Amino acid sequence: MAENRSIHGQWSSRLMFVLAASGSAVGLGNIWKFPYITGENGGGAFVLVYLACIALVGLPIMMAEVMLGRRGRQSPINTMADLASEAKASQIWRLLGWLGVVAGFIILSYYSVIAGWAIAYVVRSAAGTFTNVTADGVESIFGALVGDWERLLAWHTLFMVMSMLVVARGVHHGLEKAVRVLMPALLVLLLILVGYAFNTGHFQQGFDFLFKPDFSKVFYQCETIAGAQSCSFTGEPLLVAMGHAFFTLSLGMGAIMVYGSYMPRKSSIAGASILIAIMDTVVALLAGLAIFPIVFANELAPGAGPGLIFQTLPIAFGAMPGGRFFATLFFLLLVFAAWTSAISLIEPAVAWLVEKRQVSRTRASIACGFTAWLLGIGTVLSFNVWSGEEYQLFGKTLFDLLDFLTANIMLPLGGLLIAIFAGWVMTRQASADELRMNNAGYAAWRFVIRYITPLAVVLVFLKAIGVL
Numbered sequence: 001m002a003e004n005r006s007i008h009g010q011w012s013s014r015l016m017f018v019l020a021a022s023g024s025a026v027g028l029g030n031i032w033k034f035p036y037i038t039g040e041n042g043g044g045a046f047v048l049v050y051l052a053c054i055a056l057v058g059l060p061i062m063m064a065e066v067m068l069g070r071r072g073r074q075s076p077i078n079t080m081a082d083l084a085s086e087a088k089a090s091q092i093w094r095l096l097g098w099l100g101v102v103a104g105f106i107i108l109s110y111y112s113v114i115a116g117w118a119i120a121y122v123v124r125s126a127a128g129t130f131t132n133v134t135a136d137g138v139e140s141i142f143g144a145l146v147g148d149w150e151r152l153l154a155w156h157t158l159f160m161v162m163s164m165l166v167v168a169r170g171v172h173h174g175l176e177k178a179v180r181v182l183m184p185a186l187l188v189l190l191l192i193l194v195g196y197a198f199n200t201g202h203f204q205q206g207f208d209f210l211f212k213p214d215f216s217k218v219f220y221q222c223e224t225i226a227g228a229q230s231c232s233f234t235g236e237p238l239l240v241a242m243g244h245a246f247f248t249l250s251l252g253m254g255a256i257m258v259y260g261s262y263m264p265r266k267s268s269i270a271g272a273s274i275l276i277a278i279m280d281t282v283v284a285l286l287a288g289l290a291i292f293p294i295v296f297a298n299e300l301a302p303g304a305g306p307g308l309i310f311q312t313l314p315i316a317f318g319a320m321p322g323g324r325f326f327a328t329l330f331f332l333l334l335v336f337a338a339w340t341s342a343i344s345l346i347e348p349a350v351a352w353l354v355e356k357r358q359v360s361r362t363r364a365s366i367a368c369g370f371t372a373w374l375l376g377i378g379t380v381l382s383f384n385v386w387s388g389e390e391y392q393l394f395g396k397t398l399f400d401l402l403d404f405l406t407a408n409i410m411l412p413l414g415g416l417l418i419a420i421f422a423g424w425v426m427t428r429q430a431s432a433d434e435l436r437m438n439n440a441g442y443a444a445w446r447f448v449i450r451y452i453t454p455l456a457v458v459l460v461f462l463k464a465i466g467v468l
């Protein structure tokens with residue numbers, strides 16, 4: 001099979017792969033998106049479905065994706081082409097690589113805009129804007145930011161330039177060391193925030209919201225028509241929970257595949273994947289535990305939407321001793337977490353351009369970054385000029401639509417195809433050779449990836465569109 005190393009370089013050890021892949025996984029998805037979609041989807045039952053999806057769908061697919069990458073040793077498009085030849089399957093599997101590249105561009109386009117909010121909040125925190133701020137105060141600070149498209153565009157531009165600088169240099173340089181220090185720092189700050197939330201007096205309520213599942217609240221939509229209440233099942237939260245499992249673990253679009261292609265041959269894939277999934281889940285749950293007690297203590301709406309963390313955490317920082325320092329550090333670390341995710345979003349496209357067109361990494365990064373930046377203008381405008389109903393489709397703004405299309409449709413579809421390829425197309429010998437697990441572990445993985453994972457994804461899709 002392909003050469004033993006990728007032409008793009010290799011991580012210096014397994015630990016470096018774990019750090020880089022956790023850098024990709026832990027990002028805005030954990031700290032910004034998880035709390036707000038949990039709030040919008042009613043809490044505990046949603047969280048439970050999400051956790052089940054991480055274990056039954058996310059983890060096996062992560063192992064499969066890393067394995068495909070390491071065996072192919074190229075960009076996802078060429079990896080899929082080679083692995084399809086190896087398995088004597090159709091070259092149509094290349095399309096799986098393309099699906100990922102397109103998803104990567106779209107996600108990066110809006111991801112950069114949201115990361116831009118975090119940069120804006122670093123500046124506001126450092127300036128002391130949040131000291132003793134009230135709930136109304138933060139709401140108007142947030143409203144003023146997202147209402148001003150010129151500011152959003154400026155921050156979006158800055159973040160995109162920052163990301164492309166790293167991608168141009170190659171993801172191996174600099175990133176590894178930085179992740180090693182900053183990830184634990186982020187964890188410590190989250191713990192401080194949870195500690196603060198513990199003292200708000202509403203910790204129990206926040207905890208119950210996250211961990212006491214009430215399925216009737218999440219999966220049934222009730223309306224009162226002519227005095228009578230009628231409730232019907234809604235599958236959308238199911239799809240959102242599954243989509244988020246893919247999004248938060250960076251699965252289904254080749255990001256983890258391309259990182260896997262830089263992984264040294266002897267490292268264990270299963271161990272690394274389990275570690276990454278646990279780390280990612282812990283960060284998300286801690287973020288939830290920090291935020292919801294503040295939401296309830298200040299009588300805010302859990303379903304406030306994408307602004308949730310930006311409208312809650314500043315209240316906590318504003319009230320705690322040393323809050324100005326902690327707030328600045330927190331939003332800086334959030335920017336950093338977003339940064340290490342953003343570079344993985346575009347790496348599949350850049351690696352492909354370098355392989356195919358033999359352009360330099362710098363040129364490939366500029367071209368990709370510019371395209372994603374341009375697309376991002378649509379998201380910038382979604383929060384202000386195009387926020388009105390006349391610009392919405394199915395009640396969703398352009399940002400919501402792009403997010404829905406990528407996280408809830410493209411990533412699960414990509415993941416489903418990865419599961420089918422790894423479980424049914426690739427030979428047993430090839431996957432066993434690459435995973436090198438003990439017999440029982442391998443048999444369990446193979447059973448799950450062949451049957452359980454594809455079935456779960458298909459069932460959730462069918463439930464969500466109302467066929468089941």
Ligand code: PFF
Binds near residue numbers: 027029107249256
């Ligand atoms: N996992 C990242 C997060 O949770 O913020 C987002 C992401 C990165 C999604 C890379 C997909 C991806 F390929």
